[in-house]
Amino acid sequence: MKLSIITINYNDAVGLAKTINSVIEQSWKDFEYVIIDGGSIDGSVDIIKSYQDYLTYWVSEPDQGVFNAMNKGIGHAKGDYLLILNSRDVLNGIDTLKSIFEDQYYDEDILYGDVFRESQGKIFTKSIFPDTLNFGFLRHGMISHQAAFVKRKLHDKVGLYNEYLKFSADWYFFIMAICKYNSSYRHIKEIIAVCNTDGLTCNPQNFKAMREENQRILNQEFGAFLPDYNKLDKLEKKGLNNIIKKMKNMIVSKFKVLEVMYNIFSYNDIDIK
Numbered sequence: 001m002k003l004s005i006i007t008i009n010y011n012d013a014v015g016l017a018k019t020i021n022s023v024i025e026q027s028w029k030d031f032e033y034v035i036i037d038g039g040s041i042d043g044s045v046d047i048i049k050s051y052q053d054y055l056t057y058w059v060s061e062p063d064q065g066v067f068n069a070m071n072k073g074i075g076h077a078k079g080d081y082l083l084i085l086n087s088r089d090v091l092n093g094i095d096t097l098k099s100i101f102e103d104q105y106y107d108e109d110i111l112y113g114d115v116f117r118e119s120q121g122k123i124f125t126k127s128i129f130p131d132t133l134n135f136g137f138l139r140h141g142m143i144s145h146q147a148a149f150v151k152r153k154l155h156d157k158v159g160l161y162n163e164y165l166k167f168s169a170d171w172y173f174f175i176m177a178i179c180k181y182n183s184s185y186r187h188i189k190e191i192i193a194v195c196n197t198d199g200l201t202c203n204p205q206n207f208k209a210m211r212e213e214n215q216r217i218l219n220q221e222f223g224a225f226l227p228d229y230n231k232l233d234k235l236e237k238k239g240l241n242n243i244i245k246k247m248k249n250m251i252v253s254k255f256k257v258l259e260v261m262y263n264i265f266s267y268n269d270i271d272i273k
Contacts, residue, residue, distance in 0.1 A: 003031035003101065003149065004056075004079030008069040008086050010038035013047050015088035015196070020047070022090035024054045028098035032056035034076050036069045067161040067169040074155060081111065081149040088196035089146045092116065096192055100149075109183035110174075111149040113192035123194065131187045135225065138175040139218060145170045147192035157181055165217075167210045172217055180221065 005023055009016045016035075023033055037044055037060035045060045052058065057076045063069045070084055085091065092115075100111070116123045129143050158177045161169040177183040218226060 002079040002081075003097070004034060004077035004082045004152070005031055006034045006036065006070065006073035006077060006082060006084045008036045008038070008066065008073060008084070009040060009044055010069075010087075011040045011042040011044060012087040013040070013043040016044050017047050018090055019085060019087050020051050020054070023085065024051065025094050026091065026097045027095050028102050030101065031097065032077070032079060034058065034073050036063070036073045036076075037061075038063045038069055064163060065166075067163045067165065070169075071160045071163065074152075074160060077152060080152060081106075082152055082155075083149050084145050085193065086146070088198070090194050092191045092194055096190075099190060100188055100192070106186065107184070108186040109151045109154045110177065110185040111188055112143045112185065113147040113188040113190050115144045115147045116191055116194045117197050118194050119197045126191065129187065133174075133178045133185055135175075135179045135222065136229070138171075138178060139222070139229065142171045143174060144193065144195055145174075146195045148174070154183060158183070165213060167206065168213050168217065171214065175217075176221065 007016070007019050007023070009019075016037075020035075033055050035048055035055055035058040037048060037058070039060055039062040048055070048058050048060065056078075059072070063072065066086075073084065074082060091097070100113075112129060114126060114128045116126045118124065127144065130137055133143070154177060158173060158181055162172055163169070165172060178185065
């Protein structure tokens with residue numbers, strides 16, 4: 001079983017070097033490595049050339065954005081499974097691929113693991129994803145493509161990443177694969193990658209536009225299901241509000257009891273210290 005790792009980059013020479021090193025230092029070597037650079041002018045090409053003996057294919061030329069570059073990489077990949085690990089993202093340790101693929105055989109369409117998340121070089125949280133991927137999770141949630149090994153043949157069925165989308169093409173691919181094409185999957189319960197969060201989709205200024213883009217997709221692809229899930233959301237919210245209200249009433253009641261007791265003791269001039 002062969003794996004293709006794809007890295008895309010644009011003017012991030014430092015981040016690119018980190019990503020490349022995390023790949024080529026892997027103790028398990030049965031993979032090919034493809035790098036798609038968007039015509040960088042910051043020294044990234046020199047970095048790529050210094051590692052080209054480790055690469056199956058690389059190119060540096062202008063592209064039409066992140067998802068266009070990812071699709072270019074898929075077009076040059078020959079492995080049974082694909083992993084897209086972009087500049088600044090790194091594999092979590094030199095034995096990451098060995099622990100997953102050595103002496104292992106998989107038939108699922110998607111293998112996905114968990115990730116650490118870092119910003120400015122510091123890990124601040126980790127994401128542990130559910131064992132079950134369903135519409136209830138994916139309509140608002142997402143697995144990390146940095147920790148997802150996707151069968152190359154699955155793109156023949158589901159399609160490539162939608163280049164008309166600005167933020168959500170990877171989420172769109174996964175929700176369509178799981179919820180429309182009933183693709184098989186397996187959760188690998190390991191931290192596979194350290195994902196950088198300093199990019200486009202993690203910028204709070206883009207959150208509103210991302211939600212709107214996702215909602216358009218949900219309306220277009222799953223419009224018949226949304227009213228039912230919106231009702232469930234309201235019921236869950238109502239139930240949560242009821243629980244909060246009961247807890248608040250209990251707390252208020254206890255404080256009232258304490259207040260009465262305090263007044264009684266104070267009135268009788270009893271020392272309660």
